[in-house]
Amino acid sequence: MPEEAATAPVALGAFDEHHPPAQEIIDKCVHCGFCLPVCPTYVLWHEEMDSPRGRIYLMKMAAEGAASINSEWVGHFDSCLGCVACMTACPSGVDYGKLIEATRAQIERRYDRSRGEKLHRRLLFATLTAPRRLNLLRWPLLAYQKSGLRPLLRGSGLLKLLPHFVTSMEALLPKLAAREDLPEVTPAKGERRKRVGLLLGCVQRVFFSEVNAATARVLAAEGYEVVAPAEQPCCGALLVHAGEEERAQQLARATIDAFERANLDYVISNAAGCGSNLKEYAHLLRDDPAWAERAKNFSAKCRDICEVLSECPPRAQRKLLVARAAFHDSCHLQHAQGVRTQPRSLLAQIPELEVLELPESAICCGSAGIYNLVQPDAASELGDRKASLIVPLRPSVVVTGNPGCVLQLRASLERAGHPLPVLHTIQLIDASIRGVSLESLL
Numbered sequence: 001m002p003e004e005a006a007t008a009p010v011a012l013g014a015f016d017e018h019h020p021p022a023q024e025i026i027d028k029c030v031h032c033g034f035c036l037p038v039c040p041t042y043v044l045w046h047e048e049m050d051s052p053r054g055r056i057y058l059m060k061m062a063a064e065g066a067a068s069i070n071s072e073w074v075g076h077f078d079s080c081l082g083c084v085a086c087m088t089a090c091p092s093g094v095d096y097g098k099l100i101e102a103t104r105a106q107i108e109r110r111y112d113r114s115r116g117e118k119l120h121r122r123l124l125f126a127t128l129t130a131p132r133r134l135n136l137l138r139w140p141l142l143a144y145q146k147s148g149l150r151p152l153l154r155g156s157g158l159l160k161l162l163p164h165f166v167t168s169m170e171a172l173l174p175k176l177a178a179r180e181d182l183p184e185v186t187p188a189k190g191e192r193r194k195r196v197g198l199l200l201g202c203v204q205r206v207f208f209s210e211v212n213a214a215t216a217r218v219l220a221a222e223g224y225e226v227v228a229p230a231e232q233p234c235c236g237a238l239l240v241h242a243g244e245e246e247r248a249q250q251l252a253r254a255t256i257d258a259f260e261r262a263n264l265d266y267v268i269s270n271a272a273g274c275g276s277n278l279k280e281y282a283h284l285l286r287d288d289p290a291w292a293e294r295a296k297n298f299s300a301k302c303r304d305i306c307e308v309l310s311e312c313p314p315r316a317q318r319k320l321l322v323a324r325a326a327f328h329d330s331c332h333l334q335h336a337q338g339v340r341t342q343p344r345s346l347l348a349q350i351p352e353l354e355v356l357e358l359p360e361s362a363i364c365c366g367s368a369g370i371y372n373l374v375q376p377d378a379a380s381e382l383g384d385r386k387a388s389l390i391v392p393l394r395p396s397v398v399v400t401g402n403p404g405c406v407l408q409l410r411a412s413l414e415r416a417g418h419p420l421p422v423l424h425t426i427q428l429i430d431a432s433i434r435g436v437s438l439e440s441l442l
C-alpha cells in the first residue's frame, strides 16, 4: 500500500497553492446527477465516489481539509478515465476537465506512489512520449510478430505468468507494417487552399504511420499544402492527463517552437487525445510570461482533421466504398473538442458506405491515454462492453478518430471472438478518393 502524503499544514486543506482545483468550478456543481449515466466508472460500479459528482465532492472535502490525499482518495481519481463525458452531460457547465487536471497534478506532487507504480509510470512515459525510443521497439516487436512466437506464447498460457501490465501491453500491440514516412512538405494538388501543419503523434507516427500518410494524401487532394516538421516532439498529451505538468509544459514549448517557424494557417491533428491537448496549450502555459501569448496563438490555430475537411466542400471525387462502418466516437473528439457531426458528414460523402451508430456512444471504450495500461481490469470491462454493442450491428469495419481507441477496440473485439478491422476515419476517406478497397488496407 502506498504511503500517505506528507501531513504538513498547507493552505487550501490538503492541496498546495499551485493551482489547486478551482473553488469556483467546484461550487458550480449542483449535485443533480445528470452526469452519472455517462460516467464509465459509475456505469461499471455504481459507486458514488467513482462518479463525477462524487469526485467533485472529494475535491471539495480535500480543499476544506476534511479529507487527506491518501491511497483511498487517490484511488477514486486514478480510476477516472478523464473522458470528460460528464462535461457534455452537465447542464451547469462544470468544467470537470480543468478540475481533474489540477487534481492529478496535485496528486503527483503531494502523494507518494508505491515504488512499483512509480517505476511503471516512468517506463510508460519514457517510451510512449519518445517517438525515437518507440521506434527502437519496432524491430523486436516485428520479430515477435513475424516469428510465430506470438500465437505460441498466447496458446501456451505462459503470458499469464507475466505481470498484468505486460500482458495488457501485449494484448494491445498492433500488427506492424512497413513505415510510411512523410516528406517535410507535401504540395497541394491544384490551387492551394491553405498551408497546414500536421502533428505526427508518437504512437501514430511509429505504429500507425499509414494513418499519417492517408491524412497528408487527403489534405493534398483537397488543396492543402502539408508541412510535417521533422523535429516535432511528443505533444505531451499523456503527461498532462496524468498530472505530469512540468514535463508536459516543456514538450508544449518545443511543439509550439517546431510549428511556429513554418508559418501555417492551421496545425492539424488526427489523434483526438493529442488534438485536445494542443487546444489547451494556452491554459497549460498561462503562468509563463514568455510563452503565454505564443501558446494562445498556437492553440487558436489547432484543429482536428475532420474539422478542417468539413470547412470547405470536397474537391476530390469520392468513389464508392461498399462497407458497413460502425462509428465509434473518441471521447477526446466528441467530449473534449465537441467534434461529433463532422466525421459523420465526411463519411456520408462516401458513396455506398453505410454508417452505423453505436448505442451508448457517449461512453468511453476504456482506452483513455494510458488508462488501459495502468487500470487494465476496468479498461477490459469497458472494452468488452463496447465490443458487445458493436458485434450485433454486424459491421464490416469499425471506424474511429484516435489511435488509442483503435488499439483498444481491436483488442476488445478479438477477445470477444470477433476480430473486426478497426480503422481511422481518414483511412476510409483516403480509400474512397483513391478508389481502393478496404481489404487493401488490412
Ligand code: SF4
Residues within 6 Å of the ligand: 038, 039, 040, 041, 042, 050, 051, 052, 055, 079, 080, 081, 082, 083, 084, 085, 086, 087, 096
Ligand atoms: S471524466 Fe469520465 S470517468 Fe472521469 S468522472 Fe467524468 S465521466 Fe467519469
Ligand code: SF4
Residues within 6 Å of the ligand: 028, 029, 030, 031, 032, 033, 034, 035, 036, 052, 053, 056, 086, 089, 090, 091, 092, 093, 094
Ligand atoms: S451534471 Fe454537473 S452539476 Fe450535475 S452532478 Fe454532474 S457535475 Fe454536478
